[in-house]
Amino acid sequence: MPTDIVNFTPWSALAGGGLIGLAATLFLLANGRIAGISGVLHGAVRQAEGRGWRLLFLTGLLAGTGLYVALFPGDLEPREGYPMWLLIVAGLLVGAGTRWGAGCTSGHGVCGIARWSRRSIAATVAFMVIGVVSASWLRHLLGV
């Protein structure tokens, strides 16, 4: 169990989460679609149809991050020293897993649970539990 609570930022977490919920709400209300990032990303690669809006959504995501960095320079510090081979392996796992499991933290976690989708609830429990186990390996066995 956790020894100590550190770096807890409840207000920016709630506000940032609220904005993510707002973005998902706007997308469903206006376009009738689920704001699932892995689905948008895989779809942009896989399907010619709808590639335009998918690429614009991804562009917006990068621009929104860029706006934050411009407004609050130095607030987000880049991680250093994380091994590149592990980054690639993890990326392949995330890519294959979100394609097979049809969603990630946003599609299943934020949008799916809000629809009371049993699939999304099951998927969210699964990736959360495995995420906790593998992050603990990373920190305490691999020592990264």
Place this chain on the structure above:
Amino acid sequence: MARHMIALIAGGIFGFGLSLSHMVDPDKVLDFLDLPGTWDPSLALVMGGALAVTAVTFPLILRRPMPLFDQRFHMPTTTAIDTRLLGGAALFGLGWGLSGYCPGPALGAIVVNWQEGVPFVAAVVIGGMAVDFYELSRTAQATADG
């Protein structure tokens, strides 16, 4: 046109929210997932904050006959909780816990830390394509055997 503008704006708000909540910082995500270490509960409040909005708005919106700028809602139709879903979610959880990146924050990292964001997102795309390729070849094999 309207749909394209909405996609850009929704993506923008999403990216700003991921940055404000510091979810684009993989160490902050790992501080949440690594329960045996020092714990940062922030990620739970990010998901909670998002769900506090969507859990109210989604059921209301889905009562409408159609969205504002399209003829119908494009909702997932699969309902099965099968090995594909759970195996996929498990693989995703493994990659997430090993890196601290899920797809949204990894895209944000292209801006914040491109040295990590670019190779990670490239690997995500290749991982997805590998699944499509594998399934396609399996279908072809099944057709040939049949």
